[in-house]
Amino acid sequence: DEAKRALRRGIELGMVHVDTAEMYGDGAAERLLGEAIRDLPREQLFLVSKVLPSNARYDATIRACEGSLRRIGVDYLDCYLLHWRGSTPLGETMRALEQLVRDGKIRALGVSNFDVDDLEEARTALEREPIACNQVLYHLGERTIELHEIPYCREHGIAVVAYTPFGRNDWTDHPGAHVLDDVARAHGATPRQVILAFLTRDPVTFAIPKASSLAHVEENAGAGELHLTDEEIAAIDRAFPARKRRGGIPTL
Numbered sequence: 001d002e003a004k005r006a007l008r009r010g011i012e013l014g015m016v017h018v019d020t021a022e023m024y025g026d027g028a029a030e031r032l033l034g035e036a037i038r039d040l041p042r043e044q045l046f047l048v049s050k051v052l053p054s055n056a057r058y059d060a061t062i063r064a065c066e067g068s069l070r071r072i073g074v075d076y077l078d079c080y081l082l083h084w085r086g087s088t089p090l091g092e093t094m095r096a097l098e099q100l101v102r103d104g105k106i107r108a109l110g111v112s113n114f115d116v117d118d119l120e121e122a123r124t125a126l127e128r129e130p131i132a133c134n135q136v137l138y139h140l141g142e143r144t145i146e147l148h149e150i151p152y153c154r155e156h157g158i159a160v161v162a163y164t165p166f167g168r169n170d171w172t173d174h175p176g177a178h179v180l181d182d183v184a185r186a187h188g189a190t191p192r193q194v195i196l197a198f199l200t201r202d203p204v205t206f207a208i209p210k211a212s213s214l215a216h217v218e219e220n221a222g223a224g225e226l227h228l229t230d231e232e233i234a235a236i237d238r239a240f241p242a243r244k245r246r247g248g249i250p251t252l
Contacts, residue, residue, distance in 0.1 A: 002212065002213060002214075003032060003036075003212055004032065004035065004036040005214060006211055006212055006213055006214055006216070006217045007032075007033070007036045007037075008036055009214050009217045009218070010211060010217045010220070010221065011037075011040065011044075011045070013217065013218065013221040014221065014224075015217070015220065015221055016044060016045050016046050017046045017048065017206075017208065018033060018037075018045060018046065018047050018048065019048045019049075019135075019161075019163075019208045020033050020047075020048070020049050020050075020068075020072075021049055021050035021052075021083055022049065022050065022051065022052060022055070022064055022067065022068055022071075023050070023052055023083060027067070027071050030049060030068055030071035030072050031071045031072075033047075033072055034071060034072040034073040034074070037072075038073065042074060042075075045078075046078045046079075047072065047074060047077050047078050047079075048077065048078060048079045048080070048081065048110075049065075049068040049072070049077055049080060049081075050080070050081040050082070050083040050112060050135075051064045051065065051068075051080065051081070051082055051083060051093075052064070052083055052086075053082070053083060053084055053085065053086025053087070053088065054086065056082060056086055056088035056092070056093040056096075057088050057092060057093075057096075058092050058093075058095060058096045058099075059096075061093055061096035061097065061100070062096055062099065062100065065077070065080055065100050065105055065106065066105070068080075069105065075104075075105075076104060076105055076106060076107060077105070077106045077107070078106075078107045078108065079106065079107065079108045079109065079110050079132050079133065080097060080100060080105075080106040080108075080109055080110070081109070081110040081111055081112045081133070081135060082097070082110075082111050082112065083112050083113070084112055084113040084114075084251065085111075085113070085114065085118055090118070090121050090122050090125055091125040094109075094122055094125040094126050095125075095127075097109035097129070098126060098127060098128060098129050101129050108129070108132035108133075109126075109129055109131065109132060110131055110132045110133040110134065110135065110161075111131060111133075111134050111135070112134065112135035112136070113135070113136060113137070113249060113251045114134050114136075114149075114249070115148065115149065115248060115249040116148050116149060116152045119131065119134060119149070119152055119153070119156075119158070120152075123156060130156075130157065130158075131156070131158050132158070132159060133158060133159040133160070133161050134149060134153055134158055134159075134160055134161070135161040135163055135208075136149060136160060136161070136162065136163070136249065137162075137163060137164055137249075137250050137251055137252060138160070138162035138163070138164075138165060138199060138205070138207075139162070139164055139165050139166060139167035139171075139195075139199070140167065140171050140174070140195060140198070140199075140236075140240040141167050141170070141171065141174075141240065142167065142250050143240070143241075143242035143243070144242060144243065144244070144245040144249075144250065145160065145249070146242050147242060147244075147245070148245065148249075149249065150202060150204060150205065153204055154202070154204045158204075159204060159205075159206065160202075160204050160205040160206075161205075161206060161207075161208055162199050162200070162205060162206070162207040162208065163207075163208055163252075164210070164252060165195060165196060165199050165207040165208075165209050166192060166195060166209065171191075171195070171240075172191075174239075174240065175239075176236075176238075176239025176240050177191070179235050179236055179238075179239040180194050180195065180236070180239075182235075183228065183232045183235070183236065186232075187226055189222065189223075189226050190219055190222075192209075192219055192220070192223070193219060193220075193222050193223040193226050194223075194226065194228070194236070196209065196220065196223035196226075197223055197226040197227065197228050198228060198233065198236050200223075201228065201233060
């Protein structure tokens with residue numbers, strides 16, 4: 001179907017980082033991923049899944065990971081994340097993730113929707129393994145992580161993975177949308193490609209845009225070749241300014 005074709009096309013274009021979670025479709029997304037990659041060389045893919053906070057106790061985390069492996073049909077995940085913080089003590093979940101690394105079921109561990117305090121608590125709870133990444137909400141209308149989580153992650157060598165980089169696609173109605181149009185025109189690109197290039201301008205960040213159609217996949221892939229000038233970055237920054245955070249880290 002279209003979702004499988006889009007996934008395969010993305011991999012063909014070099015977008016081999018594939019993100020899923022046990023929560024998505026109650027495991028259906030993992031099964032679809034498994035069907036789409038069945039005949040592809042495993043070592044050419046970077047597969048990521050996530051454990052729900054309701055499964056974040058030690059034994060439940062191990063079982064959840066094994067369930068994801070079965071549904072995808074692979075022997076290991078390249079990275080496995082705690083989807084968001086719940087009521088389980090972080091130290092217990094981190095111990096389970098480290099055990100999964102030792103057992104060869106995952107290659108690296110990470111977190112999602114963690115603010116700086118959460119990151120520090122998780123980082124100090126780990127005995128051997130580093131936090132590979134923090135997957136967070138990041139788009140032109142929500143840039144507060146630039147003032148908080150990105151500096152922390154840069155200092156500690158943690159990749160920042162931006163989910164929902166186009167927000168609710170309401171940037172088209174924003175007064176600053178013409179800036180994106182102008183920059184896109186100068187590069188022979190699209191506004192969506194400009195957005196992705198802006199959000200990934202810091203080497204510590206990269207984005208995982210949802211792409212359920214072949215057209216979006218090919219458009220997203222083209223963003224990797226787009227390099228913005230300092231003047232263009234400054235213009236986008238003025239058009240879509242980062243605002244002070246009120247409350248905790250934003251999530252969907």
